[in-house]
Amino acid sequence: MDDSYLKEFDAEIKQVIGNTIVLDRTAFYPASGGQPTDTGKIITNGKEFVVSNVVKQDGEILHQLSSMDGLNVGESVRGVIDWGRRYTLMRHHTAAHVLSGVFNKEAGVLITGNQLDIEKSRIDFSLENFDREQMARYFEIANELVAKDLSVSVYYISREEAEKNPSLAKLATGLPAGIQNIRVVDIVGFDAQADGGTHVKSLIEIGKIEFVSAENKGKNNRRIYYTLK
Numbered sequence: 564m565d566d567s568y569l570k571e572f573d574a575e576i577k578q579v580i581g582n583t584i585v586l587d588r589t590a591f592y593p594a595s596g597g598q599p600t601d602t603g604k605i606i607t608n609g610k611e612f613v614v615s616n617v618v619k620q621d622g623e624i625l626h627q628l629s630s631m632d633g634l635n636v637g638e639s640v641r642g643v644i645d646w647g648r649r650y651t652l653m654r655h656h657t658a659a660h661v662l663s664g665v666f667n668k669e670a671g672v673l674i675t676g677n678q679l680d681i682e683k684s685r686i687d688f689s690l691e692n693f694d695r696e697q698m699a700r701y702f703e704i705a706n707e708l709v710a711k712d713l714s715v716s717v718y719y720i721s722r723e724e725a726e727k728n729p730s731l732a733k734l735a736t737g738l739p740a741g742i743q744n745i746r747v748v749d750i751v752g753f754d755a756q757a758d759g760g761t762h763v764k765s766l767i768e769i770g771k772i773e774f775v776s777a778e779n780k781g782k783n784n785r786r787i788y789y790t791l792k
């Protein structure tokens with residue numbers, strides 16, 4: 564949450580539940596908010612265990628392992644994230660914020676859904692006019708912003724403070740329910756959003772955002788796909 568570039572960490576096994584473990588701390592990102600799970604490995608006593616899926620359940624982060632052979636509560640482990648995958652997802656996630664910021668500023672749209680992936684990602688939003696040329700223009704604006712290499716900072720504000728700034732919630736559903744400390748991902752000088760994902764620290768890391776396709780998903784519901792080069 565505070566250091567998206569943490570690739571390895573030491574931790575202790577707090578709980579073993581089925582074929583999953585809970586650690587006292589973790590840098591693995593559980594699938595949530597349209598950002599897919601991290602994968603990687605857990606190492607202990609010279610043995611490696613593949614982490615194939617990470618989910619959040621009842622406030623705990625469960626690491627699903629390929630095998631549980633010899634893993635016990637209290638054991639010290641080293642966690643290693645598949646950095647290639649995660650870094651690509653970070654680039655895609657920050658790109659999603661650049662695009663949704665541009666679409667919001669240019670056309671006043673709200674985001675109704677998104678799904679990031681390492682090959683291509685998608686964003687759904689409410690937009691009455693469905694004009695591919697206009698969308699291509701929005702991608703140009705997004706790439707101009709990337710070229711400016713704005714920095715991205717992450718900080719927390721109170722819910723009270725967040726509610727005073729409606730532009731923080733680009734999701735049609737508004738701010739996340741029941742959370743007092745709102746995490747803000749701020750593309751400094753462009754757009755700040757309430758968000759729980761992992762992001763690159765400067766826009767240049769995104770590379771080039773390419774418009775793959777757009778789909779009409781019904782009245783006021785549009786879907787775009789993008790990829791990164």
Ligand SMILES: [Zn+2]
Binds near residue numbers: 656659758759760
């Ligand atoms: Zn986000």
